[in-house]
Amino acid sequence: MRLEEKLYLLRWKHDRQSHIAITDPATCRDRCGKTWGRPCTTFCPARVYEWDPAEGRIVVYYENCVECTTCLVGCPYRVIDWRLPRGGFGIQYRYG
Amino acid sequence: MSTEKFDAIVVGAGPAGAAAAITMAQAGLSVVLLERGEYPGAKNVMGGVMYGRMVADVVPEFWKLDAPLERVVVEERVWITTEEGVVSLGYRNPRQAYHPDGCPNAFTVLRARWDRWFAARAEEAGAILVPQTVAEDVIWQDDRIVGVRTGREEGDLYADVVVIADGVNSFLAQRARLRDHPVAPHHLALAVKEVIGLPPEIIESRFNLEPGQGVTIELYGAVTDGMSGYGFLYTNRDSLSVGVGVLVSHLMRTRRTPYELLERLKQHPAVRPLLTGGEVLEYAAHAIPEGGYEAMPRLFGNGVLIAGDAAMMVNGLHREGSNLAMAAGRLAGETVIEAKRRGDFSARTLALYEAKLRESFVLQDLVKYRHLPELADRRPDLFRIYPHLVHDAVHEMLTVDGLPKRAKQRRIWQEITRRRRPLQLLRDLYEIWRAVR
Numbered sequence: 058m059r060l061e062e063k064l065y066l067l068r069w070k071h072d073r074q075s076h077i078a079i080t081d082p083a084t085c086r087d088r089c090g091k092t093w094g095r096p097c098t099t100f101c102p103a104r105v106y107e108w109d110p111a112e113g114r115i116v117v118y119y120e121n122c123v124e125c126t127t128c129l130v131g132c133p134y135r136v137i138d139w140r141l142p143r144g145g146f147g148i149q150y151r152y153g
Numbered sequence: 154m155s156t157e158k159f160d161a162i163v164v165g166a167g168p169a170g171a172a173a174a175i176t177m178a179q180a181g182l183s184v185v186l187l188e189r190g191e192y193p194g195a196k197n198v199m200g201g202v203m204y205g206r207m208v209a210d211v212v213p214e215f216w217k218l219d220a221p222l223e224r225v226v227v228e229e230r231v232w233i234t235t236e237e238g239v240v241s242l243g244y245r246n247p248r249q250a251y252h253p254d255g256c257p258n259a260f261t262v263l264r265a266r267w268d269r270w271f272a273a274r275a276e277e278a279g280a281i282l283v284p285q286t287v288a289e290d291v292i293w294q295d296d297r298i299v300g301v302r303t304g305r306e307e308g309d310l311y312a313d314v315v316v317i318a319d320g321v322n323s324f325l326a327q328r329a330r331l332r333d334h335p336v337a338p339h340h341l342a343l344a345v346k347e348v349i350g351l352p353p354e355i356i357e358s359r360f361n362l363e364p365g366q367g368v369t370i371e372l373y374g375a376v377t378d379g380m381s382g383y384g385f386l387y388t389n390r391d392s393l394s395v396g397v398g399v400l401v402s403h404l405m406r407t408r409r410t411p412y413e414l415l416e417r418l419k420q421h422p423a424v425r426p427l428l429t430g431g432e433v434l435e436y437a438a439h440a441i442p443e444g445g446y447e448a449m450p451r452l453f454g455n456g457v458l459i460a461g462d463a464a465m466m467v468n469g470l471h472r473e474g475s476n477l478a479m480a481a482g483r484l485a486g487e488t489v490i491e492a493k494r495r496g497d498f499s500a501r502t503l504a505l506y507e508a509k510l511r512e513s514f515v516l517q518d519l520v521k522y523r524h525l526p527e528l529a530d531r532r533p534d535l536f537r538i539y540p541h542l543v544h545d546a547v548h549e550m551l552t553v554d555g556l557p558k559r560a561k562q563r564r565i566w567q568e569i570t571r572r573r574r575p576l577q578l579l580r581d582l583y584e585i586w587r588a589v590r
């Protein structure tokens with residue numbers, strides 16, 4: 058089963074404003090690729106982070122976030138500013 | 154919200170927070186229980202084994218109530234896997250699945266259901282549950298914590314004590330100055346999981362169970378693909394919980410994706426037949442704090458206590474976390490009750506909490522395994538090498554090909570020492586023993 062199909066099963070209450078920001082995109086572009094291979098694009102279980110080679114930046118699909126909090130520690134340069142979604146917003150598990 | 158002051162504010166309605174709130178509310182304290190999810194459990198994921206003793210310590214005879222238990226665990230299996238094979242160890246005894254008083258030792262749950270029920274017990278005892286509310290910061294007055302700033306308008310709440318139980322990667326632990334450094338990647342595991350629906354009768358026949366009975370399987374070895382961690386497969390009433398968790402430091406290094414790891418586990422020849430015909434109902438991911446004793450924050454301060462995942466209280470070797478969380482939550486609650494009796498909520502009195510934890514299994518177990526997280530991070534190869542050796546040795550002994558058993562033993566030993574020199578073997582065994590003794 059593909060990830061897209063799995064995410065399709067989930068329920069969110071989406072906020073209009075993102076709870077995720079990259080504080081220093083230049084680090085993603087100039088340093089992380091060579092040294093670490095941009096691990097946010099692989100460890101995130103909801104594929105929130107995608108490298109856009111044309112734009113030279115990480116695109117953040119914050120709506121997919123399942124709030125596992127891994128990116129708080131998994132970015133080697135700690136340039137991901139991840140905050141808790143506002144009360145009641147975000148993922149809503151039915152089983153958990 | 155009002156400017157009235159409470160005895161205690163509890164942040165997070167998971168096992169730790171709810172246990173703390175129940176304990177304090179039962180003693181007549183005024184308690185607010187804050188939860189950021191739409192309902193308790195909306196954000197929470199676990200493999201699913203809950204421990205009855207620690208639930209009963211706060212909700213006596215809960216098994217006679219309408220608690221949403223999925224299945225009582227009557228059999229636990231450990232599978233040591235290679236790419237295709239499994240060496241299985243197990244323990245089954247349905248009668249001993251209960252403590253003498255009738256309390257189930259271990260049972261499976263689905264957290265979205267369980268947490269709602271458990272938090273309702275706190276409400277029943279008199280606590281005020283406030284869902285859909287994020288505690289964004291603690292409120293300081295000089296050097297003591299006197300309340301919590303919520304994301305709501307005019308959302309400042311005041312209390313004598315704040316119990317932080319906001320789970321893994323606790324934001325409030327840092328705001329309350331109980332933790333100076335953020336959690337490190339090798340102190341965190343990421344687990345992904347699926348709930349797969351199957352009719353109860355099929356689960357019962359596939360796993361050799363009576364209605365209401367359940368099985369747990371932990372999978373080590375090839376299923377984590379050279380990273381430290383393990384997979385799990387637990388039975389619920391009409392679904393299976395299947396998942397895998399590995400250290401974040403190893404995910405960063407290998408650049409493997411967690412969802413591919415899970416797909417691989419589901420395709421393992423020993424797992425696949427158990428899932429056949431099932432319908433994936435939900436995919437979920439959650440982090441597990443695996444740093445253990447060495448990575449814990451300070452446990453108390455002036456006007457503040459911290460419990461559960463927020464304080465790294467997980468025993469990774471035994472997949473225990475919910476029980477440590479509930480025990481710590483209860484002890485935090487008892488400490489606040491005593492502090493109120495003394496009329497002193499400073500660190501001097503709240504230090505009692507740590508003393509209570511040291512007397513209980515919570516800190517004793519965490520201290521016992523204090524070296525394990527470091528070993529798991531440094532030696533993911535152990536998860537690759539030894540399952541293969543065990544598997545091949547068993548295979549050799551079970552293959553009836555005319556070779557005498559003594560010759561087989563010799564061959565096994567030769568094969569082991571070919572792949573692992575005796576000195577290395579000894580060193581590995583010593584390291585493992587040192588980490589778990």
Ligand SMILES: Cc1cc2nc3c(=O)[nH]c(=O)nc-3n(C[C@H](O)[C@H](O)[C@H](O)COP(=O)(O)OP(=O)(O)OC[C@H]3O[C@@H](n4cnc5c(N)ncnc54)[C@H](O)[C@@H]3O)c2cc1C
Binds near residue numbers: 169189193196203324
């Ligand atoms: C995949 C997986 C499998 C596991 N399997 C097992 C198992 O089989 N057995 C076992 O015993 N343990 C298991 N664990 C560990 C167990 O889930 C945890 O140890 C346990 O849930 C910890 O309880 P807690 O109350 O400390 O934290 P949590 O259960 O995480 O609860 C924290 C609560 O706080 C809320 N919250 C967070 N921040 C805020 C805020 N700022 N404001 C308001 N609310 C907030 C959250 O929404 C959440 O409800 C597993 C964990 C995972 C991820």
Ligand code: SF4
Binds near residue numbers: 084089098106132
């Ligand atoms: S891991 Fe961090 S630094 Fe690297 S690409 Fe992702 S956000 Fe940028």
Ligand code: SF4
Binds near residue numbers: 121124127129
């Ligand atoms: S919290 Fe988890 S799901 Fe959300 S962006 Fe970070 S890694 Fe991805």
